[in-house]
Amino acid sequence: MKLLGSLTSPYVRKTRIVLAEKKIDYDFELQSPWSEDSVVPNFNPLGKVPVLILDDGTALFDSRVIVEYLDNVTPNNKLMPGPNRERTEVKRWEALADGLLDAAVAARLESQRPAAEQSPAFILRQREKIMRSLAFMARELGDQPHCMGIPMSLADIAAGTALGYLRFRFPDIEWSQAHPNLARLYDKLSQRPSFQDTALREE
Template structure:
């Protein structure tokens, strides 16, 4: 029985899982189903009480969430030490990079929600600045020292964070981050077909 990934085409966290599936050779074991986080009638809220995506429904009906847990599950299914190193120091470094990139995405999504759900005259500039500061500081840190071109959960998350900014924020990040632009080009070159397949554009 195949596993079921509940996600949406535009979800950067879902994209991270899809890229991991492709890299690990597990994509043929998973059916991707679109979930609507805003629909109270979507079964997603039963699968994940938080109503968030992605969620991975296993063959016994149990559900794994969020993306960080899902990619760890997939790494174990693939035999381990594939996208999450077993060596403790390397593991912590990779997971920390994933946390940084996921944090960028969290801040970007909160900025987007502010624009989506509040009329312009009711948006909170301090809140937007607060989230924007997280993104700016993280991007500056990553620009100063881009990661190596290896495929693991940290670089998968970073690629998805940069790709999301291209899709939702018109690629404005590119002007001030030439080293990250070059890094993303190099990373996409490692898995061009998977990147194209998972692109919502």
């Protein structure tokens, strides 16, 4: 299988972390959806990464769809429980983390527009979403070693990816000081090879 994506996309990183944790071999092709010659729209009409192209040519897109597929490809290192309340809670963590990312990406894109065209109110609204999401994550995590308790799950991968993106693009948001338990979780996850090998960086 082949993964299309960039080195700056947190959604691509989440997918790559799952691939690493599941020990699934794949080819990684750098593709920026912003490039005029990008092939991404040929596989995803939304023009977004990541895109996972299966061996039979089927293209999967949206990181949440991809990682759920990947977790079912092999039985090892299951990252999601079976269909039950606990699975719903894992998916809720993922939805929250991805929502935080959506707000962060939207704020960053708005801030890159010409100054006269920017909407400070829009940026503020996105940053407020980020701060509320961080506070909610911290409350939900509490004193647990991982989002769902003892085992690491997709909830941790999603949360760790979101926190890593804030470190990468929003160093002014001092979430680690405001929420020490999130900082402990992030530091623990950052020691895993899957997180180290997929660290976000400029291309």
